[in-house]
Amino acid sequence: MIDGLRRLGRLALNWLNRLGKATLFLLRLLGALATLGKRPGLVVRQLYSVGVLSLPIIAMSGLFVGMVLGLQGYANLVDFGATSTLGTVVALSLVRELGPVLAALLYAARAGSALTAEIGLMKATEQLAAMQMMAVDPFARVFAPRFIAGFVAMPLLAGIFTAIGILGGYFVAVKQLGVDSGTFWSQMQASVGWIDDVVHGVVVKSVAFGWVANWIAVFEGYDATPTSEGISLATTRTVVNTALVVLALDFVLTAIFFGV
Amino acid sequence: MIATVAPSSAAPPDERPLVTVRGLSFHRGDRAIFQNIDLDIPRGKVTAIMGPSGTGKTTLLRLIGGQLRPDAGRIEVDGACVHELGRRELYQLRKRMSMLFQSGALFTDLSVFDNVAFPLREHTRLPENLIRTMVLMKLEAVGLRGARSLMPSELSGGMARRAALARAIALDPTMIMYDEPFSGQDPITMGVLIKLIRTLNDALGLTSIIVSHDVKETASIADYIYLISDGSVVDHGTPPALERSSSTWVEQFLHALPDGPMSFHYPAPPYAQDLSLDEEPSLD
Numbered sequence: 001m002i003d004g005l006r007r008l009g010r011l012a013l014n015w016l017n018r019l020g021k022a023t024l025f026l027l028r029l030l031g032a033l034a035t036l037g038k039r040p041g042l043v044v045r046q047l048y049s050v051g052v053l054s055l056p057i058i059a060m061s062g063l064f065v066g067m068v069l070g071l072q073g074y075a076n077l078v079d080f081g082a083t084s085t086l087g088t089v090v091a092l093s094l095v096r097e098l099g100p101v102l103a104a105l106l107y108a109a110r111a112g113s114a115l116t117a118e119i120g121l122m123k124a125t126e127q128l129a130a131m132q133m134m135a136v137d138p139f140a141r142v143f144a145p146r147f148i149a150g151f152v153a154m155p156l157l158a159g160i161f162t163a164i165g166i167l168g169g170y171f172v173a174v175k176q177l178g179v180d181s182g183t184f185w186s187q188m189q190a191s192v193g194w195i196d197d198v199v200h201g202v203v204v205k206s207v208a209f210g211w212v213a214n215w216i217a218v219f220e221g222y223d224a225t226p227t228s229e230g231i232s233l234a235t236t237r238t239v240v241n242t243a244l245v246v247l248a249l250d251f252v253l254t255a256i257f258f259g260v
Numbered sequence: 261m262i263a264t265v266a267p268s269s270a271a272p273p274d275e276r277p278l279v280t281v282r283g284l285s286f287h288r289g290d291r292a293i294f295q296n297i298d299l300d301i302p303r304g305k306v307t308a309i310m311g312p313s314g315t316g317k318t319t320l321l322r323l324i325g326g327q328l329r330p331d332a333g334r335i336e337v338d339g340a341c342v343h344e345l346g347r348r349e350l351y352q353l354r355k356r357m358s359m360l361f362q363s364g365a366l367f368t369d370l371s372v373f374d375n376v377a378f379p380l381r382e383h384t385r386l387p388e389n390l391i392r393t394m395v396l397m398k399l400e401a402v403g404l405r406g407a408r409s410l411m412p413s414e415l416s417g418g419m420a421r422r423a424a425l426a427r428a429i430a431l432d433p434t435m436i437m438y439d440e441p442f443s444g445q446d447p448i449t450m451g452v453l454i455k456l457i458r459t460l461n462d463a464l465g466l467t468s469i470i471v472s473h474d475v476k477e478t479a480s481i482a483d484y485i486y487l488i489s490d491g492s493v494v495d496h497g498t499p500p501a502l503e504r505s506s507s508t509w510v511e512q513f514l515h516a517l518p519d520g521p522m523s524f525h526y527p528a529p530p531y532a533q534d535l536s537l538d539e540e541p542s543l544d
Binding site: 125126127129130132133134135136137141 | 322325327347351352354355357358359361362363365366367368378379382383424427431
């Protein structure tokens with residue numbers, strides 16, 4: 001019993017210790033953002049790496065998720081003669097929840113893990129130490145450009161995921177299952193609010209998810225034990241922690257914006 | 261063939277040591293790496309810090325470079341106490357010092373040319389054509405002008421270390437710290453590196469600190485040697501003076517003798533106890 005409590009206490013202290021380290025890291029990171037105005041090329045290069053290269057998986061996943069939503073929605077609504085609301089169901093599901101959440105999870109798996117592994121390897125091969133010895137701050141040169149590029153890319157990827165998802169739903173509902181095209185779009189237009197659904201859903205959520213996903217990814221790389229096992233663990237932690245934090249944060253934001 | 265480098269302009273000699281270490285203590289967890297050590301690194305010389313693996317030689321370089329903070333004592337570089345400097349002042353000081361890492365630590369996403377140009381682009385506002393000229397001069401000095409377009413993954417170990425050396429001298433530092441520059445190199449590359457370190461030190465008026473356990477190679481170019489073990493300075497002096505040392509430890513280390521004060525075994529409980537035997541097993 002006492003041993004269990006002691007172990008629990010140690011775990012809690014370790015967790016608080018890491019949270020403190022991550023917060024201090026974030027503060028230094030934010031301090032380094034000011035230097036990026038003079039070096040936009042660093043951010044553009046990272047935008048390509050974390051954003052453009054993530055597009056295929058985001059687009060393909062969005063398409064399939066939208067198609068599944070179209071199929072499932074039709075299968076359930078057809079019994080009630082309510083297939084005219086299929087456009088609304090697909091759009092609201094994607095805009096409020098699935099777009100930002102799934103895009104964030106895919107981003108963590110594709111780009112977040114790559115960020116962690118890259119920074120961890122730079123640490124293991126003494127590239128970060130070499131940079132410091134050359135009087136170059138890795139926060140300004142390495143961490144801040146990656147963080148800000150990911151932060152900018154995440155909402156764009158979520159937007160693309162959502163848009164392609166809606167197109168996937170349209171393809172299945174209208175082209176395959178015979179739902180009227182005009183009804184599909186007009187119902188969606190009438191029911192999906194710009195502020196209430198699009199801004200509170202895909203925009204705010206993906207901005208919040210982008211912040212935490214990139215904070216976790218860059219911090220885990222920075223804090224990785226500089227060994228192959230350490231980098232492997234850090235990469236795993238990035239994906240697992242991002243998934244948990246994104247889902248928990250999604251609940252909080254949903255309760256704030258869409259709670260009854 | 262190693263290219264010659266033009267000598268730097270003559271300045272009045274400064275007799276004060278460039279680096280002074282006083283009462284340095286440093287621990288990793290409960291393990292003492294250094295206990296109250298003193299040493300001086302003279303200007304314009306090649307000073308070697310030698311000792312067995314795991315004695316904290318690289319740690320000492322990181323302490324001098326301000327990447328680690330001592331638990332006690334004082335480390336001064338050119339009159340500035342390294343661990344009392346703020347980040348901005350420390351970075352200013354680091355522009356005058358350089359370090360060659362054991363792995364070379366080249367940036368893997370940049371070509372050899374861009375690696376050498378990196379500190380110039382970061383710290384100067386020189387036009388690109390001037391940077392190109394300077395980079396080619398540095399690469400010529402280490403014999404890699406023709407390899408400027410290669411990526412680090414395309415270099416051999418010795419070439420990577422020479423490219424890293426070109427990068428280390430890009431900003432014309434006052435001091436260069438070499439972390440195990442000869443380890444894992446073939447005899448020819450080792451000879452090239454030995455000559456390069458000495459040539460660059462003399463031609464550019466540098467102060468060089470070499471951390472190594474390659475006795476013969478390091479002693480051949482060092483002006484002064486510190487031998488450290490178990491957290492303290494065991495002996496120091498010029499290579500000929502250390503050759504004459506009466507210390508059995510120095511003799512064992514310099515001549516690579518298997519028996520001596522340094523134990524082959526890491527501290528452990530009795531062998532028989534570990535094997536749950538009544539008496540010590542015989543190796544016969």
